[in-house]
Amino acid sequence: MKAVVLAAGKGERLRPLTDDRPKVILKVANRPIIGYVLENLDPFVDEFIIVVRYEKEKLIKALGDEFNGKPITYVEQLPGEGTAKAIESARKHIGEEEFIVANGDIYFEIEGVKDLIGAFRREKADAALLVKEFDDLSHFGKIEVEGSLVSGVKEKPGKVSGYANLGVYIFKPEVFEFIGKTPVSKRGEYEITDTLNLMIGAGRRVAYAVYSGYWNDIGRPWNLLELNEYLLKNRLRHEIRGIVEAGATIVPPVEIGEGTVVRSGAYIVGPVKIGRNSRIGPNCFIRPATSIGDGCHVGNAVEVKNSIIMDGSNAPHLNYVGDSIIGENTNLGAGTITANLRHDRGNVKVEVKGKLEDSGRHKLGAIIGHNVKVGINVSIYPGRKIGSNSFIGPGVIVDRNVPQGHIVTV
Numbered sequence: 275m276k277a278v279v280l281a282a283g284k285g286e287r288l289r290p291l292t293d294d295r296p297k298v299i300l301k302v303a304n305r306p307i308i309g310y311v312l313e314n315l316d317p318f319v320d321e322f323i324i325v326v327r328y329e330k331e332k333l334i335k336a337l338g339d340e341f342n343g344k345p346i347t348y349v350e351q352l353p354g355e356g357t358a359k360a361i362e363s364a365r366k367h368i369g370e371e372e373f374i375v376a377n378g379d380i381y382f383e384i385e386g387v388k389d390l391i392g393a394f395r396r397e398k399a400d401a402a403l404l405v406k407e408f409d410d411l412s413h414f415g416k417i418e419v420e421g422s423l424v425s426g427v428k429e430k431p432g433k434v435s436g437y438a439n440l441g442v443y444i445f446k447p448e449v450f451e452f453i454g455k456t457p458v459s460k461r462g463e464y465e466i467t468d469t470l471n472l473m474i475g476a477g478r479r480v481a482y483a484v485y486s487g488y489w490n491d492i493g494r495p496w497n498l499l500e501l502n503e504y505l506l507k508n509r510l511r512h513e514i515r516g517i518v519e520a521g522a523t524i525v526p527p528v529e530i531g532e533g534t535v536v537r538s539g540a541y542i543v544g545p546v547k548i549g550r551n552s553r554i555g556p557n558c559f560i561r562p563a564t565s566i567g568d569g570c571h572v573g574n575a576v577e578v579k580n581s582i583i584m585d586g587s588n589a590p591h592l593n594y595v596g597d598s599i600i601g602e603n604t605n606l607g608a609g610t611i612t613a614n615l616r617h618d619r620g621n622v623k624v625e626v627k628g629k630l631e632d633s634g635r636h637k638l639g640a641i642i643g644h645n646v647k648v649g650i651n652v653s654i655y656p657g658r659k660i661g662s663n664s665f666i667g668p669g670v671i672v673d674r675n676v677p678q679g680h681i682v683t684v
């Protein structure tokens with residue numbers, strides 16, 4: 275069986291982290307998001323077809339042409355927007371057999387795929403999808419069911435409870451006939467949920483499997499922190515491959531990659547994951563749920579907690595990084611501090627695609643893009659975003675979002 279993985283989207287809601295790259299290659303717990311998708315599909319498939327468009331060269335470079343010895347074929351999304359259009363783009367690579375489809379920007383585990391295939395076969399279905407029960411479906415497609423079959427899909431039904439569509443499907447090749455008839459939606463997209471409604475209307479059997487494991491849809495920046503925390507708390511093995519100097523304290527589980535040096539006085543409380551060739555300490559405090567990538571520097575008198583620091587980035591002297599995401603090759607000047615809590619203890623709000631959204635978190639720090647230079651003694655308000663390739667001068671108070679490629683001085 276083949277798997278089609280959708281990875282052509284622009285990831286607008288994840289800016290500034292997607293300013294210059296597709297979201298599926300952003301690393302969480304030091305691995306690209308799409309790596310988890312491929313890993314969990316791998317036992318069931320013999321080839322991956324990845325649908326690409328936005329910044330596709332970066333995706334192809336990051337993943338290469340095989341995964342666990344199985345070939346990856348890249349196909350460019352046909353003109354037009356939406357998941358149905360993305361799936362249609364893979365048509366010429368699909369033969370007579372059923373195939374799995376998964377969004378490339380979600381996290382799910384292997385049991386889900388097993389149950390999905392089980393439901394498809396048991397029901398002798400034409401399609402099947404994975405669902406999970408939520409109290410509030412305002413951000414989801416609601417799956418309505420009758421017995422063991424799906425009776426309809428309603429996009430963004432509002433604040434109601436029920437089964438949400440998780441973005442993992444199995445289809446017979448006949449789906450392409452229905453995709454061809456799918457009209458463009460109000461959002462201006464060809465959506466696979468509309469295709470499913472057409473199939474159901476035409477009497478096709480659409481089965482479902484209820485997933486009870488962990489799932490996350492990486493749409494907004496704080497979803498990266500949620501997934502990071504889950505992976506570190508549930509999937510991390512204590513393993514030290516680097517050098518830990520005498521006088522450093524490591525409270526397991528902590529994973530430290532080859533070539534990384536942890537200097538004396540560093541105090542690391544797991545779960546913490548540190549990549550390869552990074553420099554940690556002396557005298558720093560790394561608290562739980564922190565991922566630090568390859569080639570990073572976390573130096574003297576620095577505290578990091580519940581954060582993601584991507585490859586090649588530095589918090590080198592006197593920094594506090596709390597509940598924050600720092601993109602690749604970004605440097606924080608000495609004394610730069612992220613605030614992660616409002617004085618009124620209210621939820622931190624973040625601007626997403628021009629609208630202020632409640633993150634649902636009372637602790638959320640900065641979201642900093644790639645290749646950013648932050649000067650000394652910069653203070654960053656909770657939930658503020660700094661665009662990639664920006665320059666923040668010394669002593670600036672970042673109380674509003676900084677767009678991509680901007681210079682901000684006092």
Ligand code: TTP
Binds near residue numbers: 281356463
């Ligand atoms: P979305 O998260 O709905 O879209 P997006 O990735 O573009 O993000 P944003 O809304 O923040 O801009 O996409 C769901 C999945 O489908 C995701 O894996 C990307 C993929 N996709 C495509 O491959 N092609 C498309 O045209 C669209 C809209 C999505």
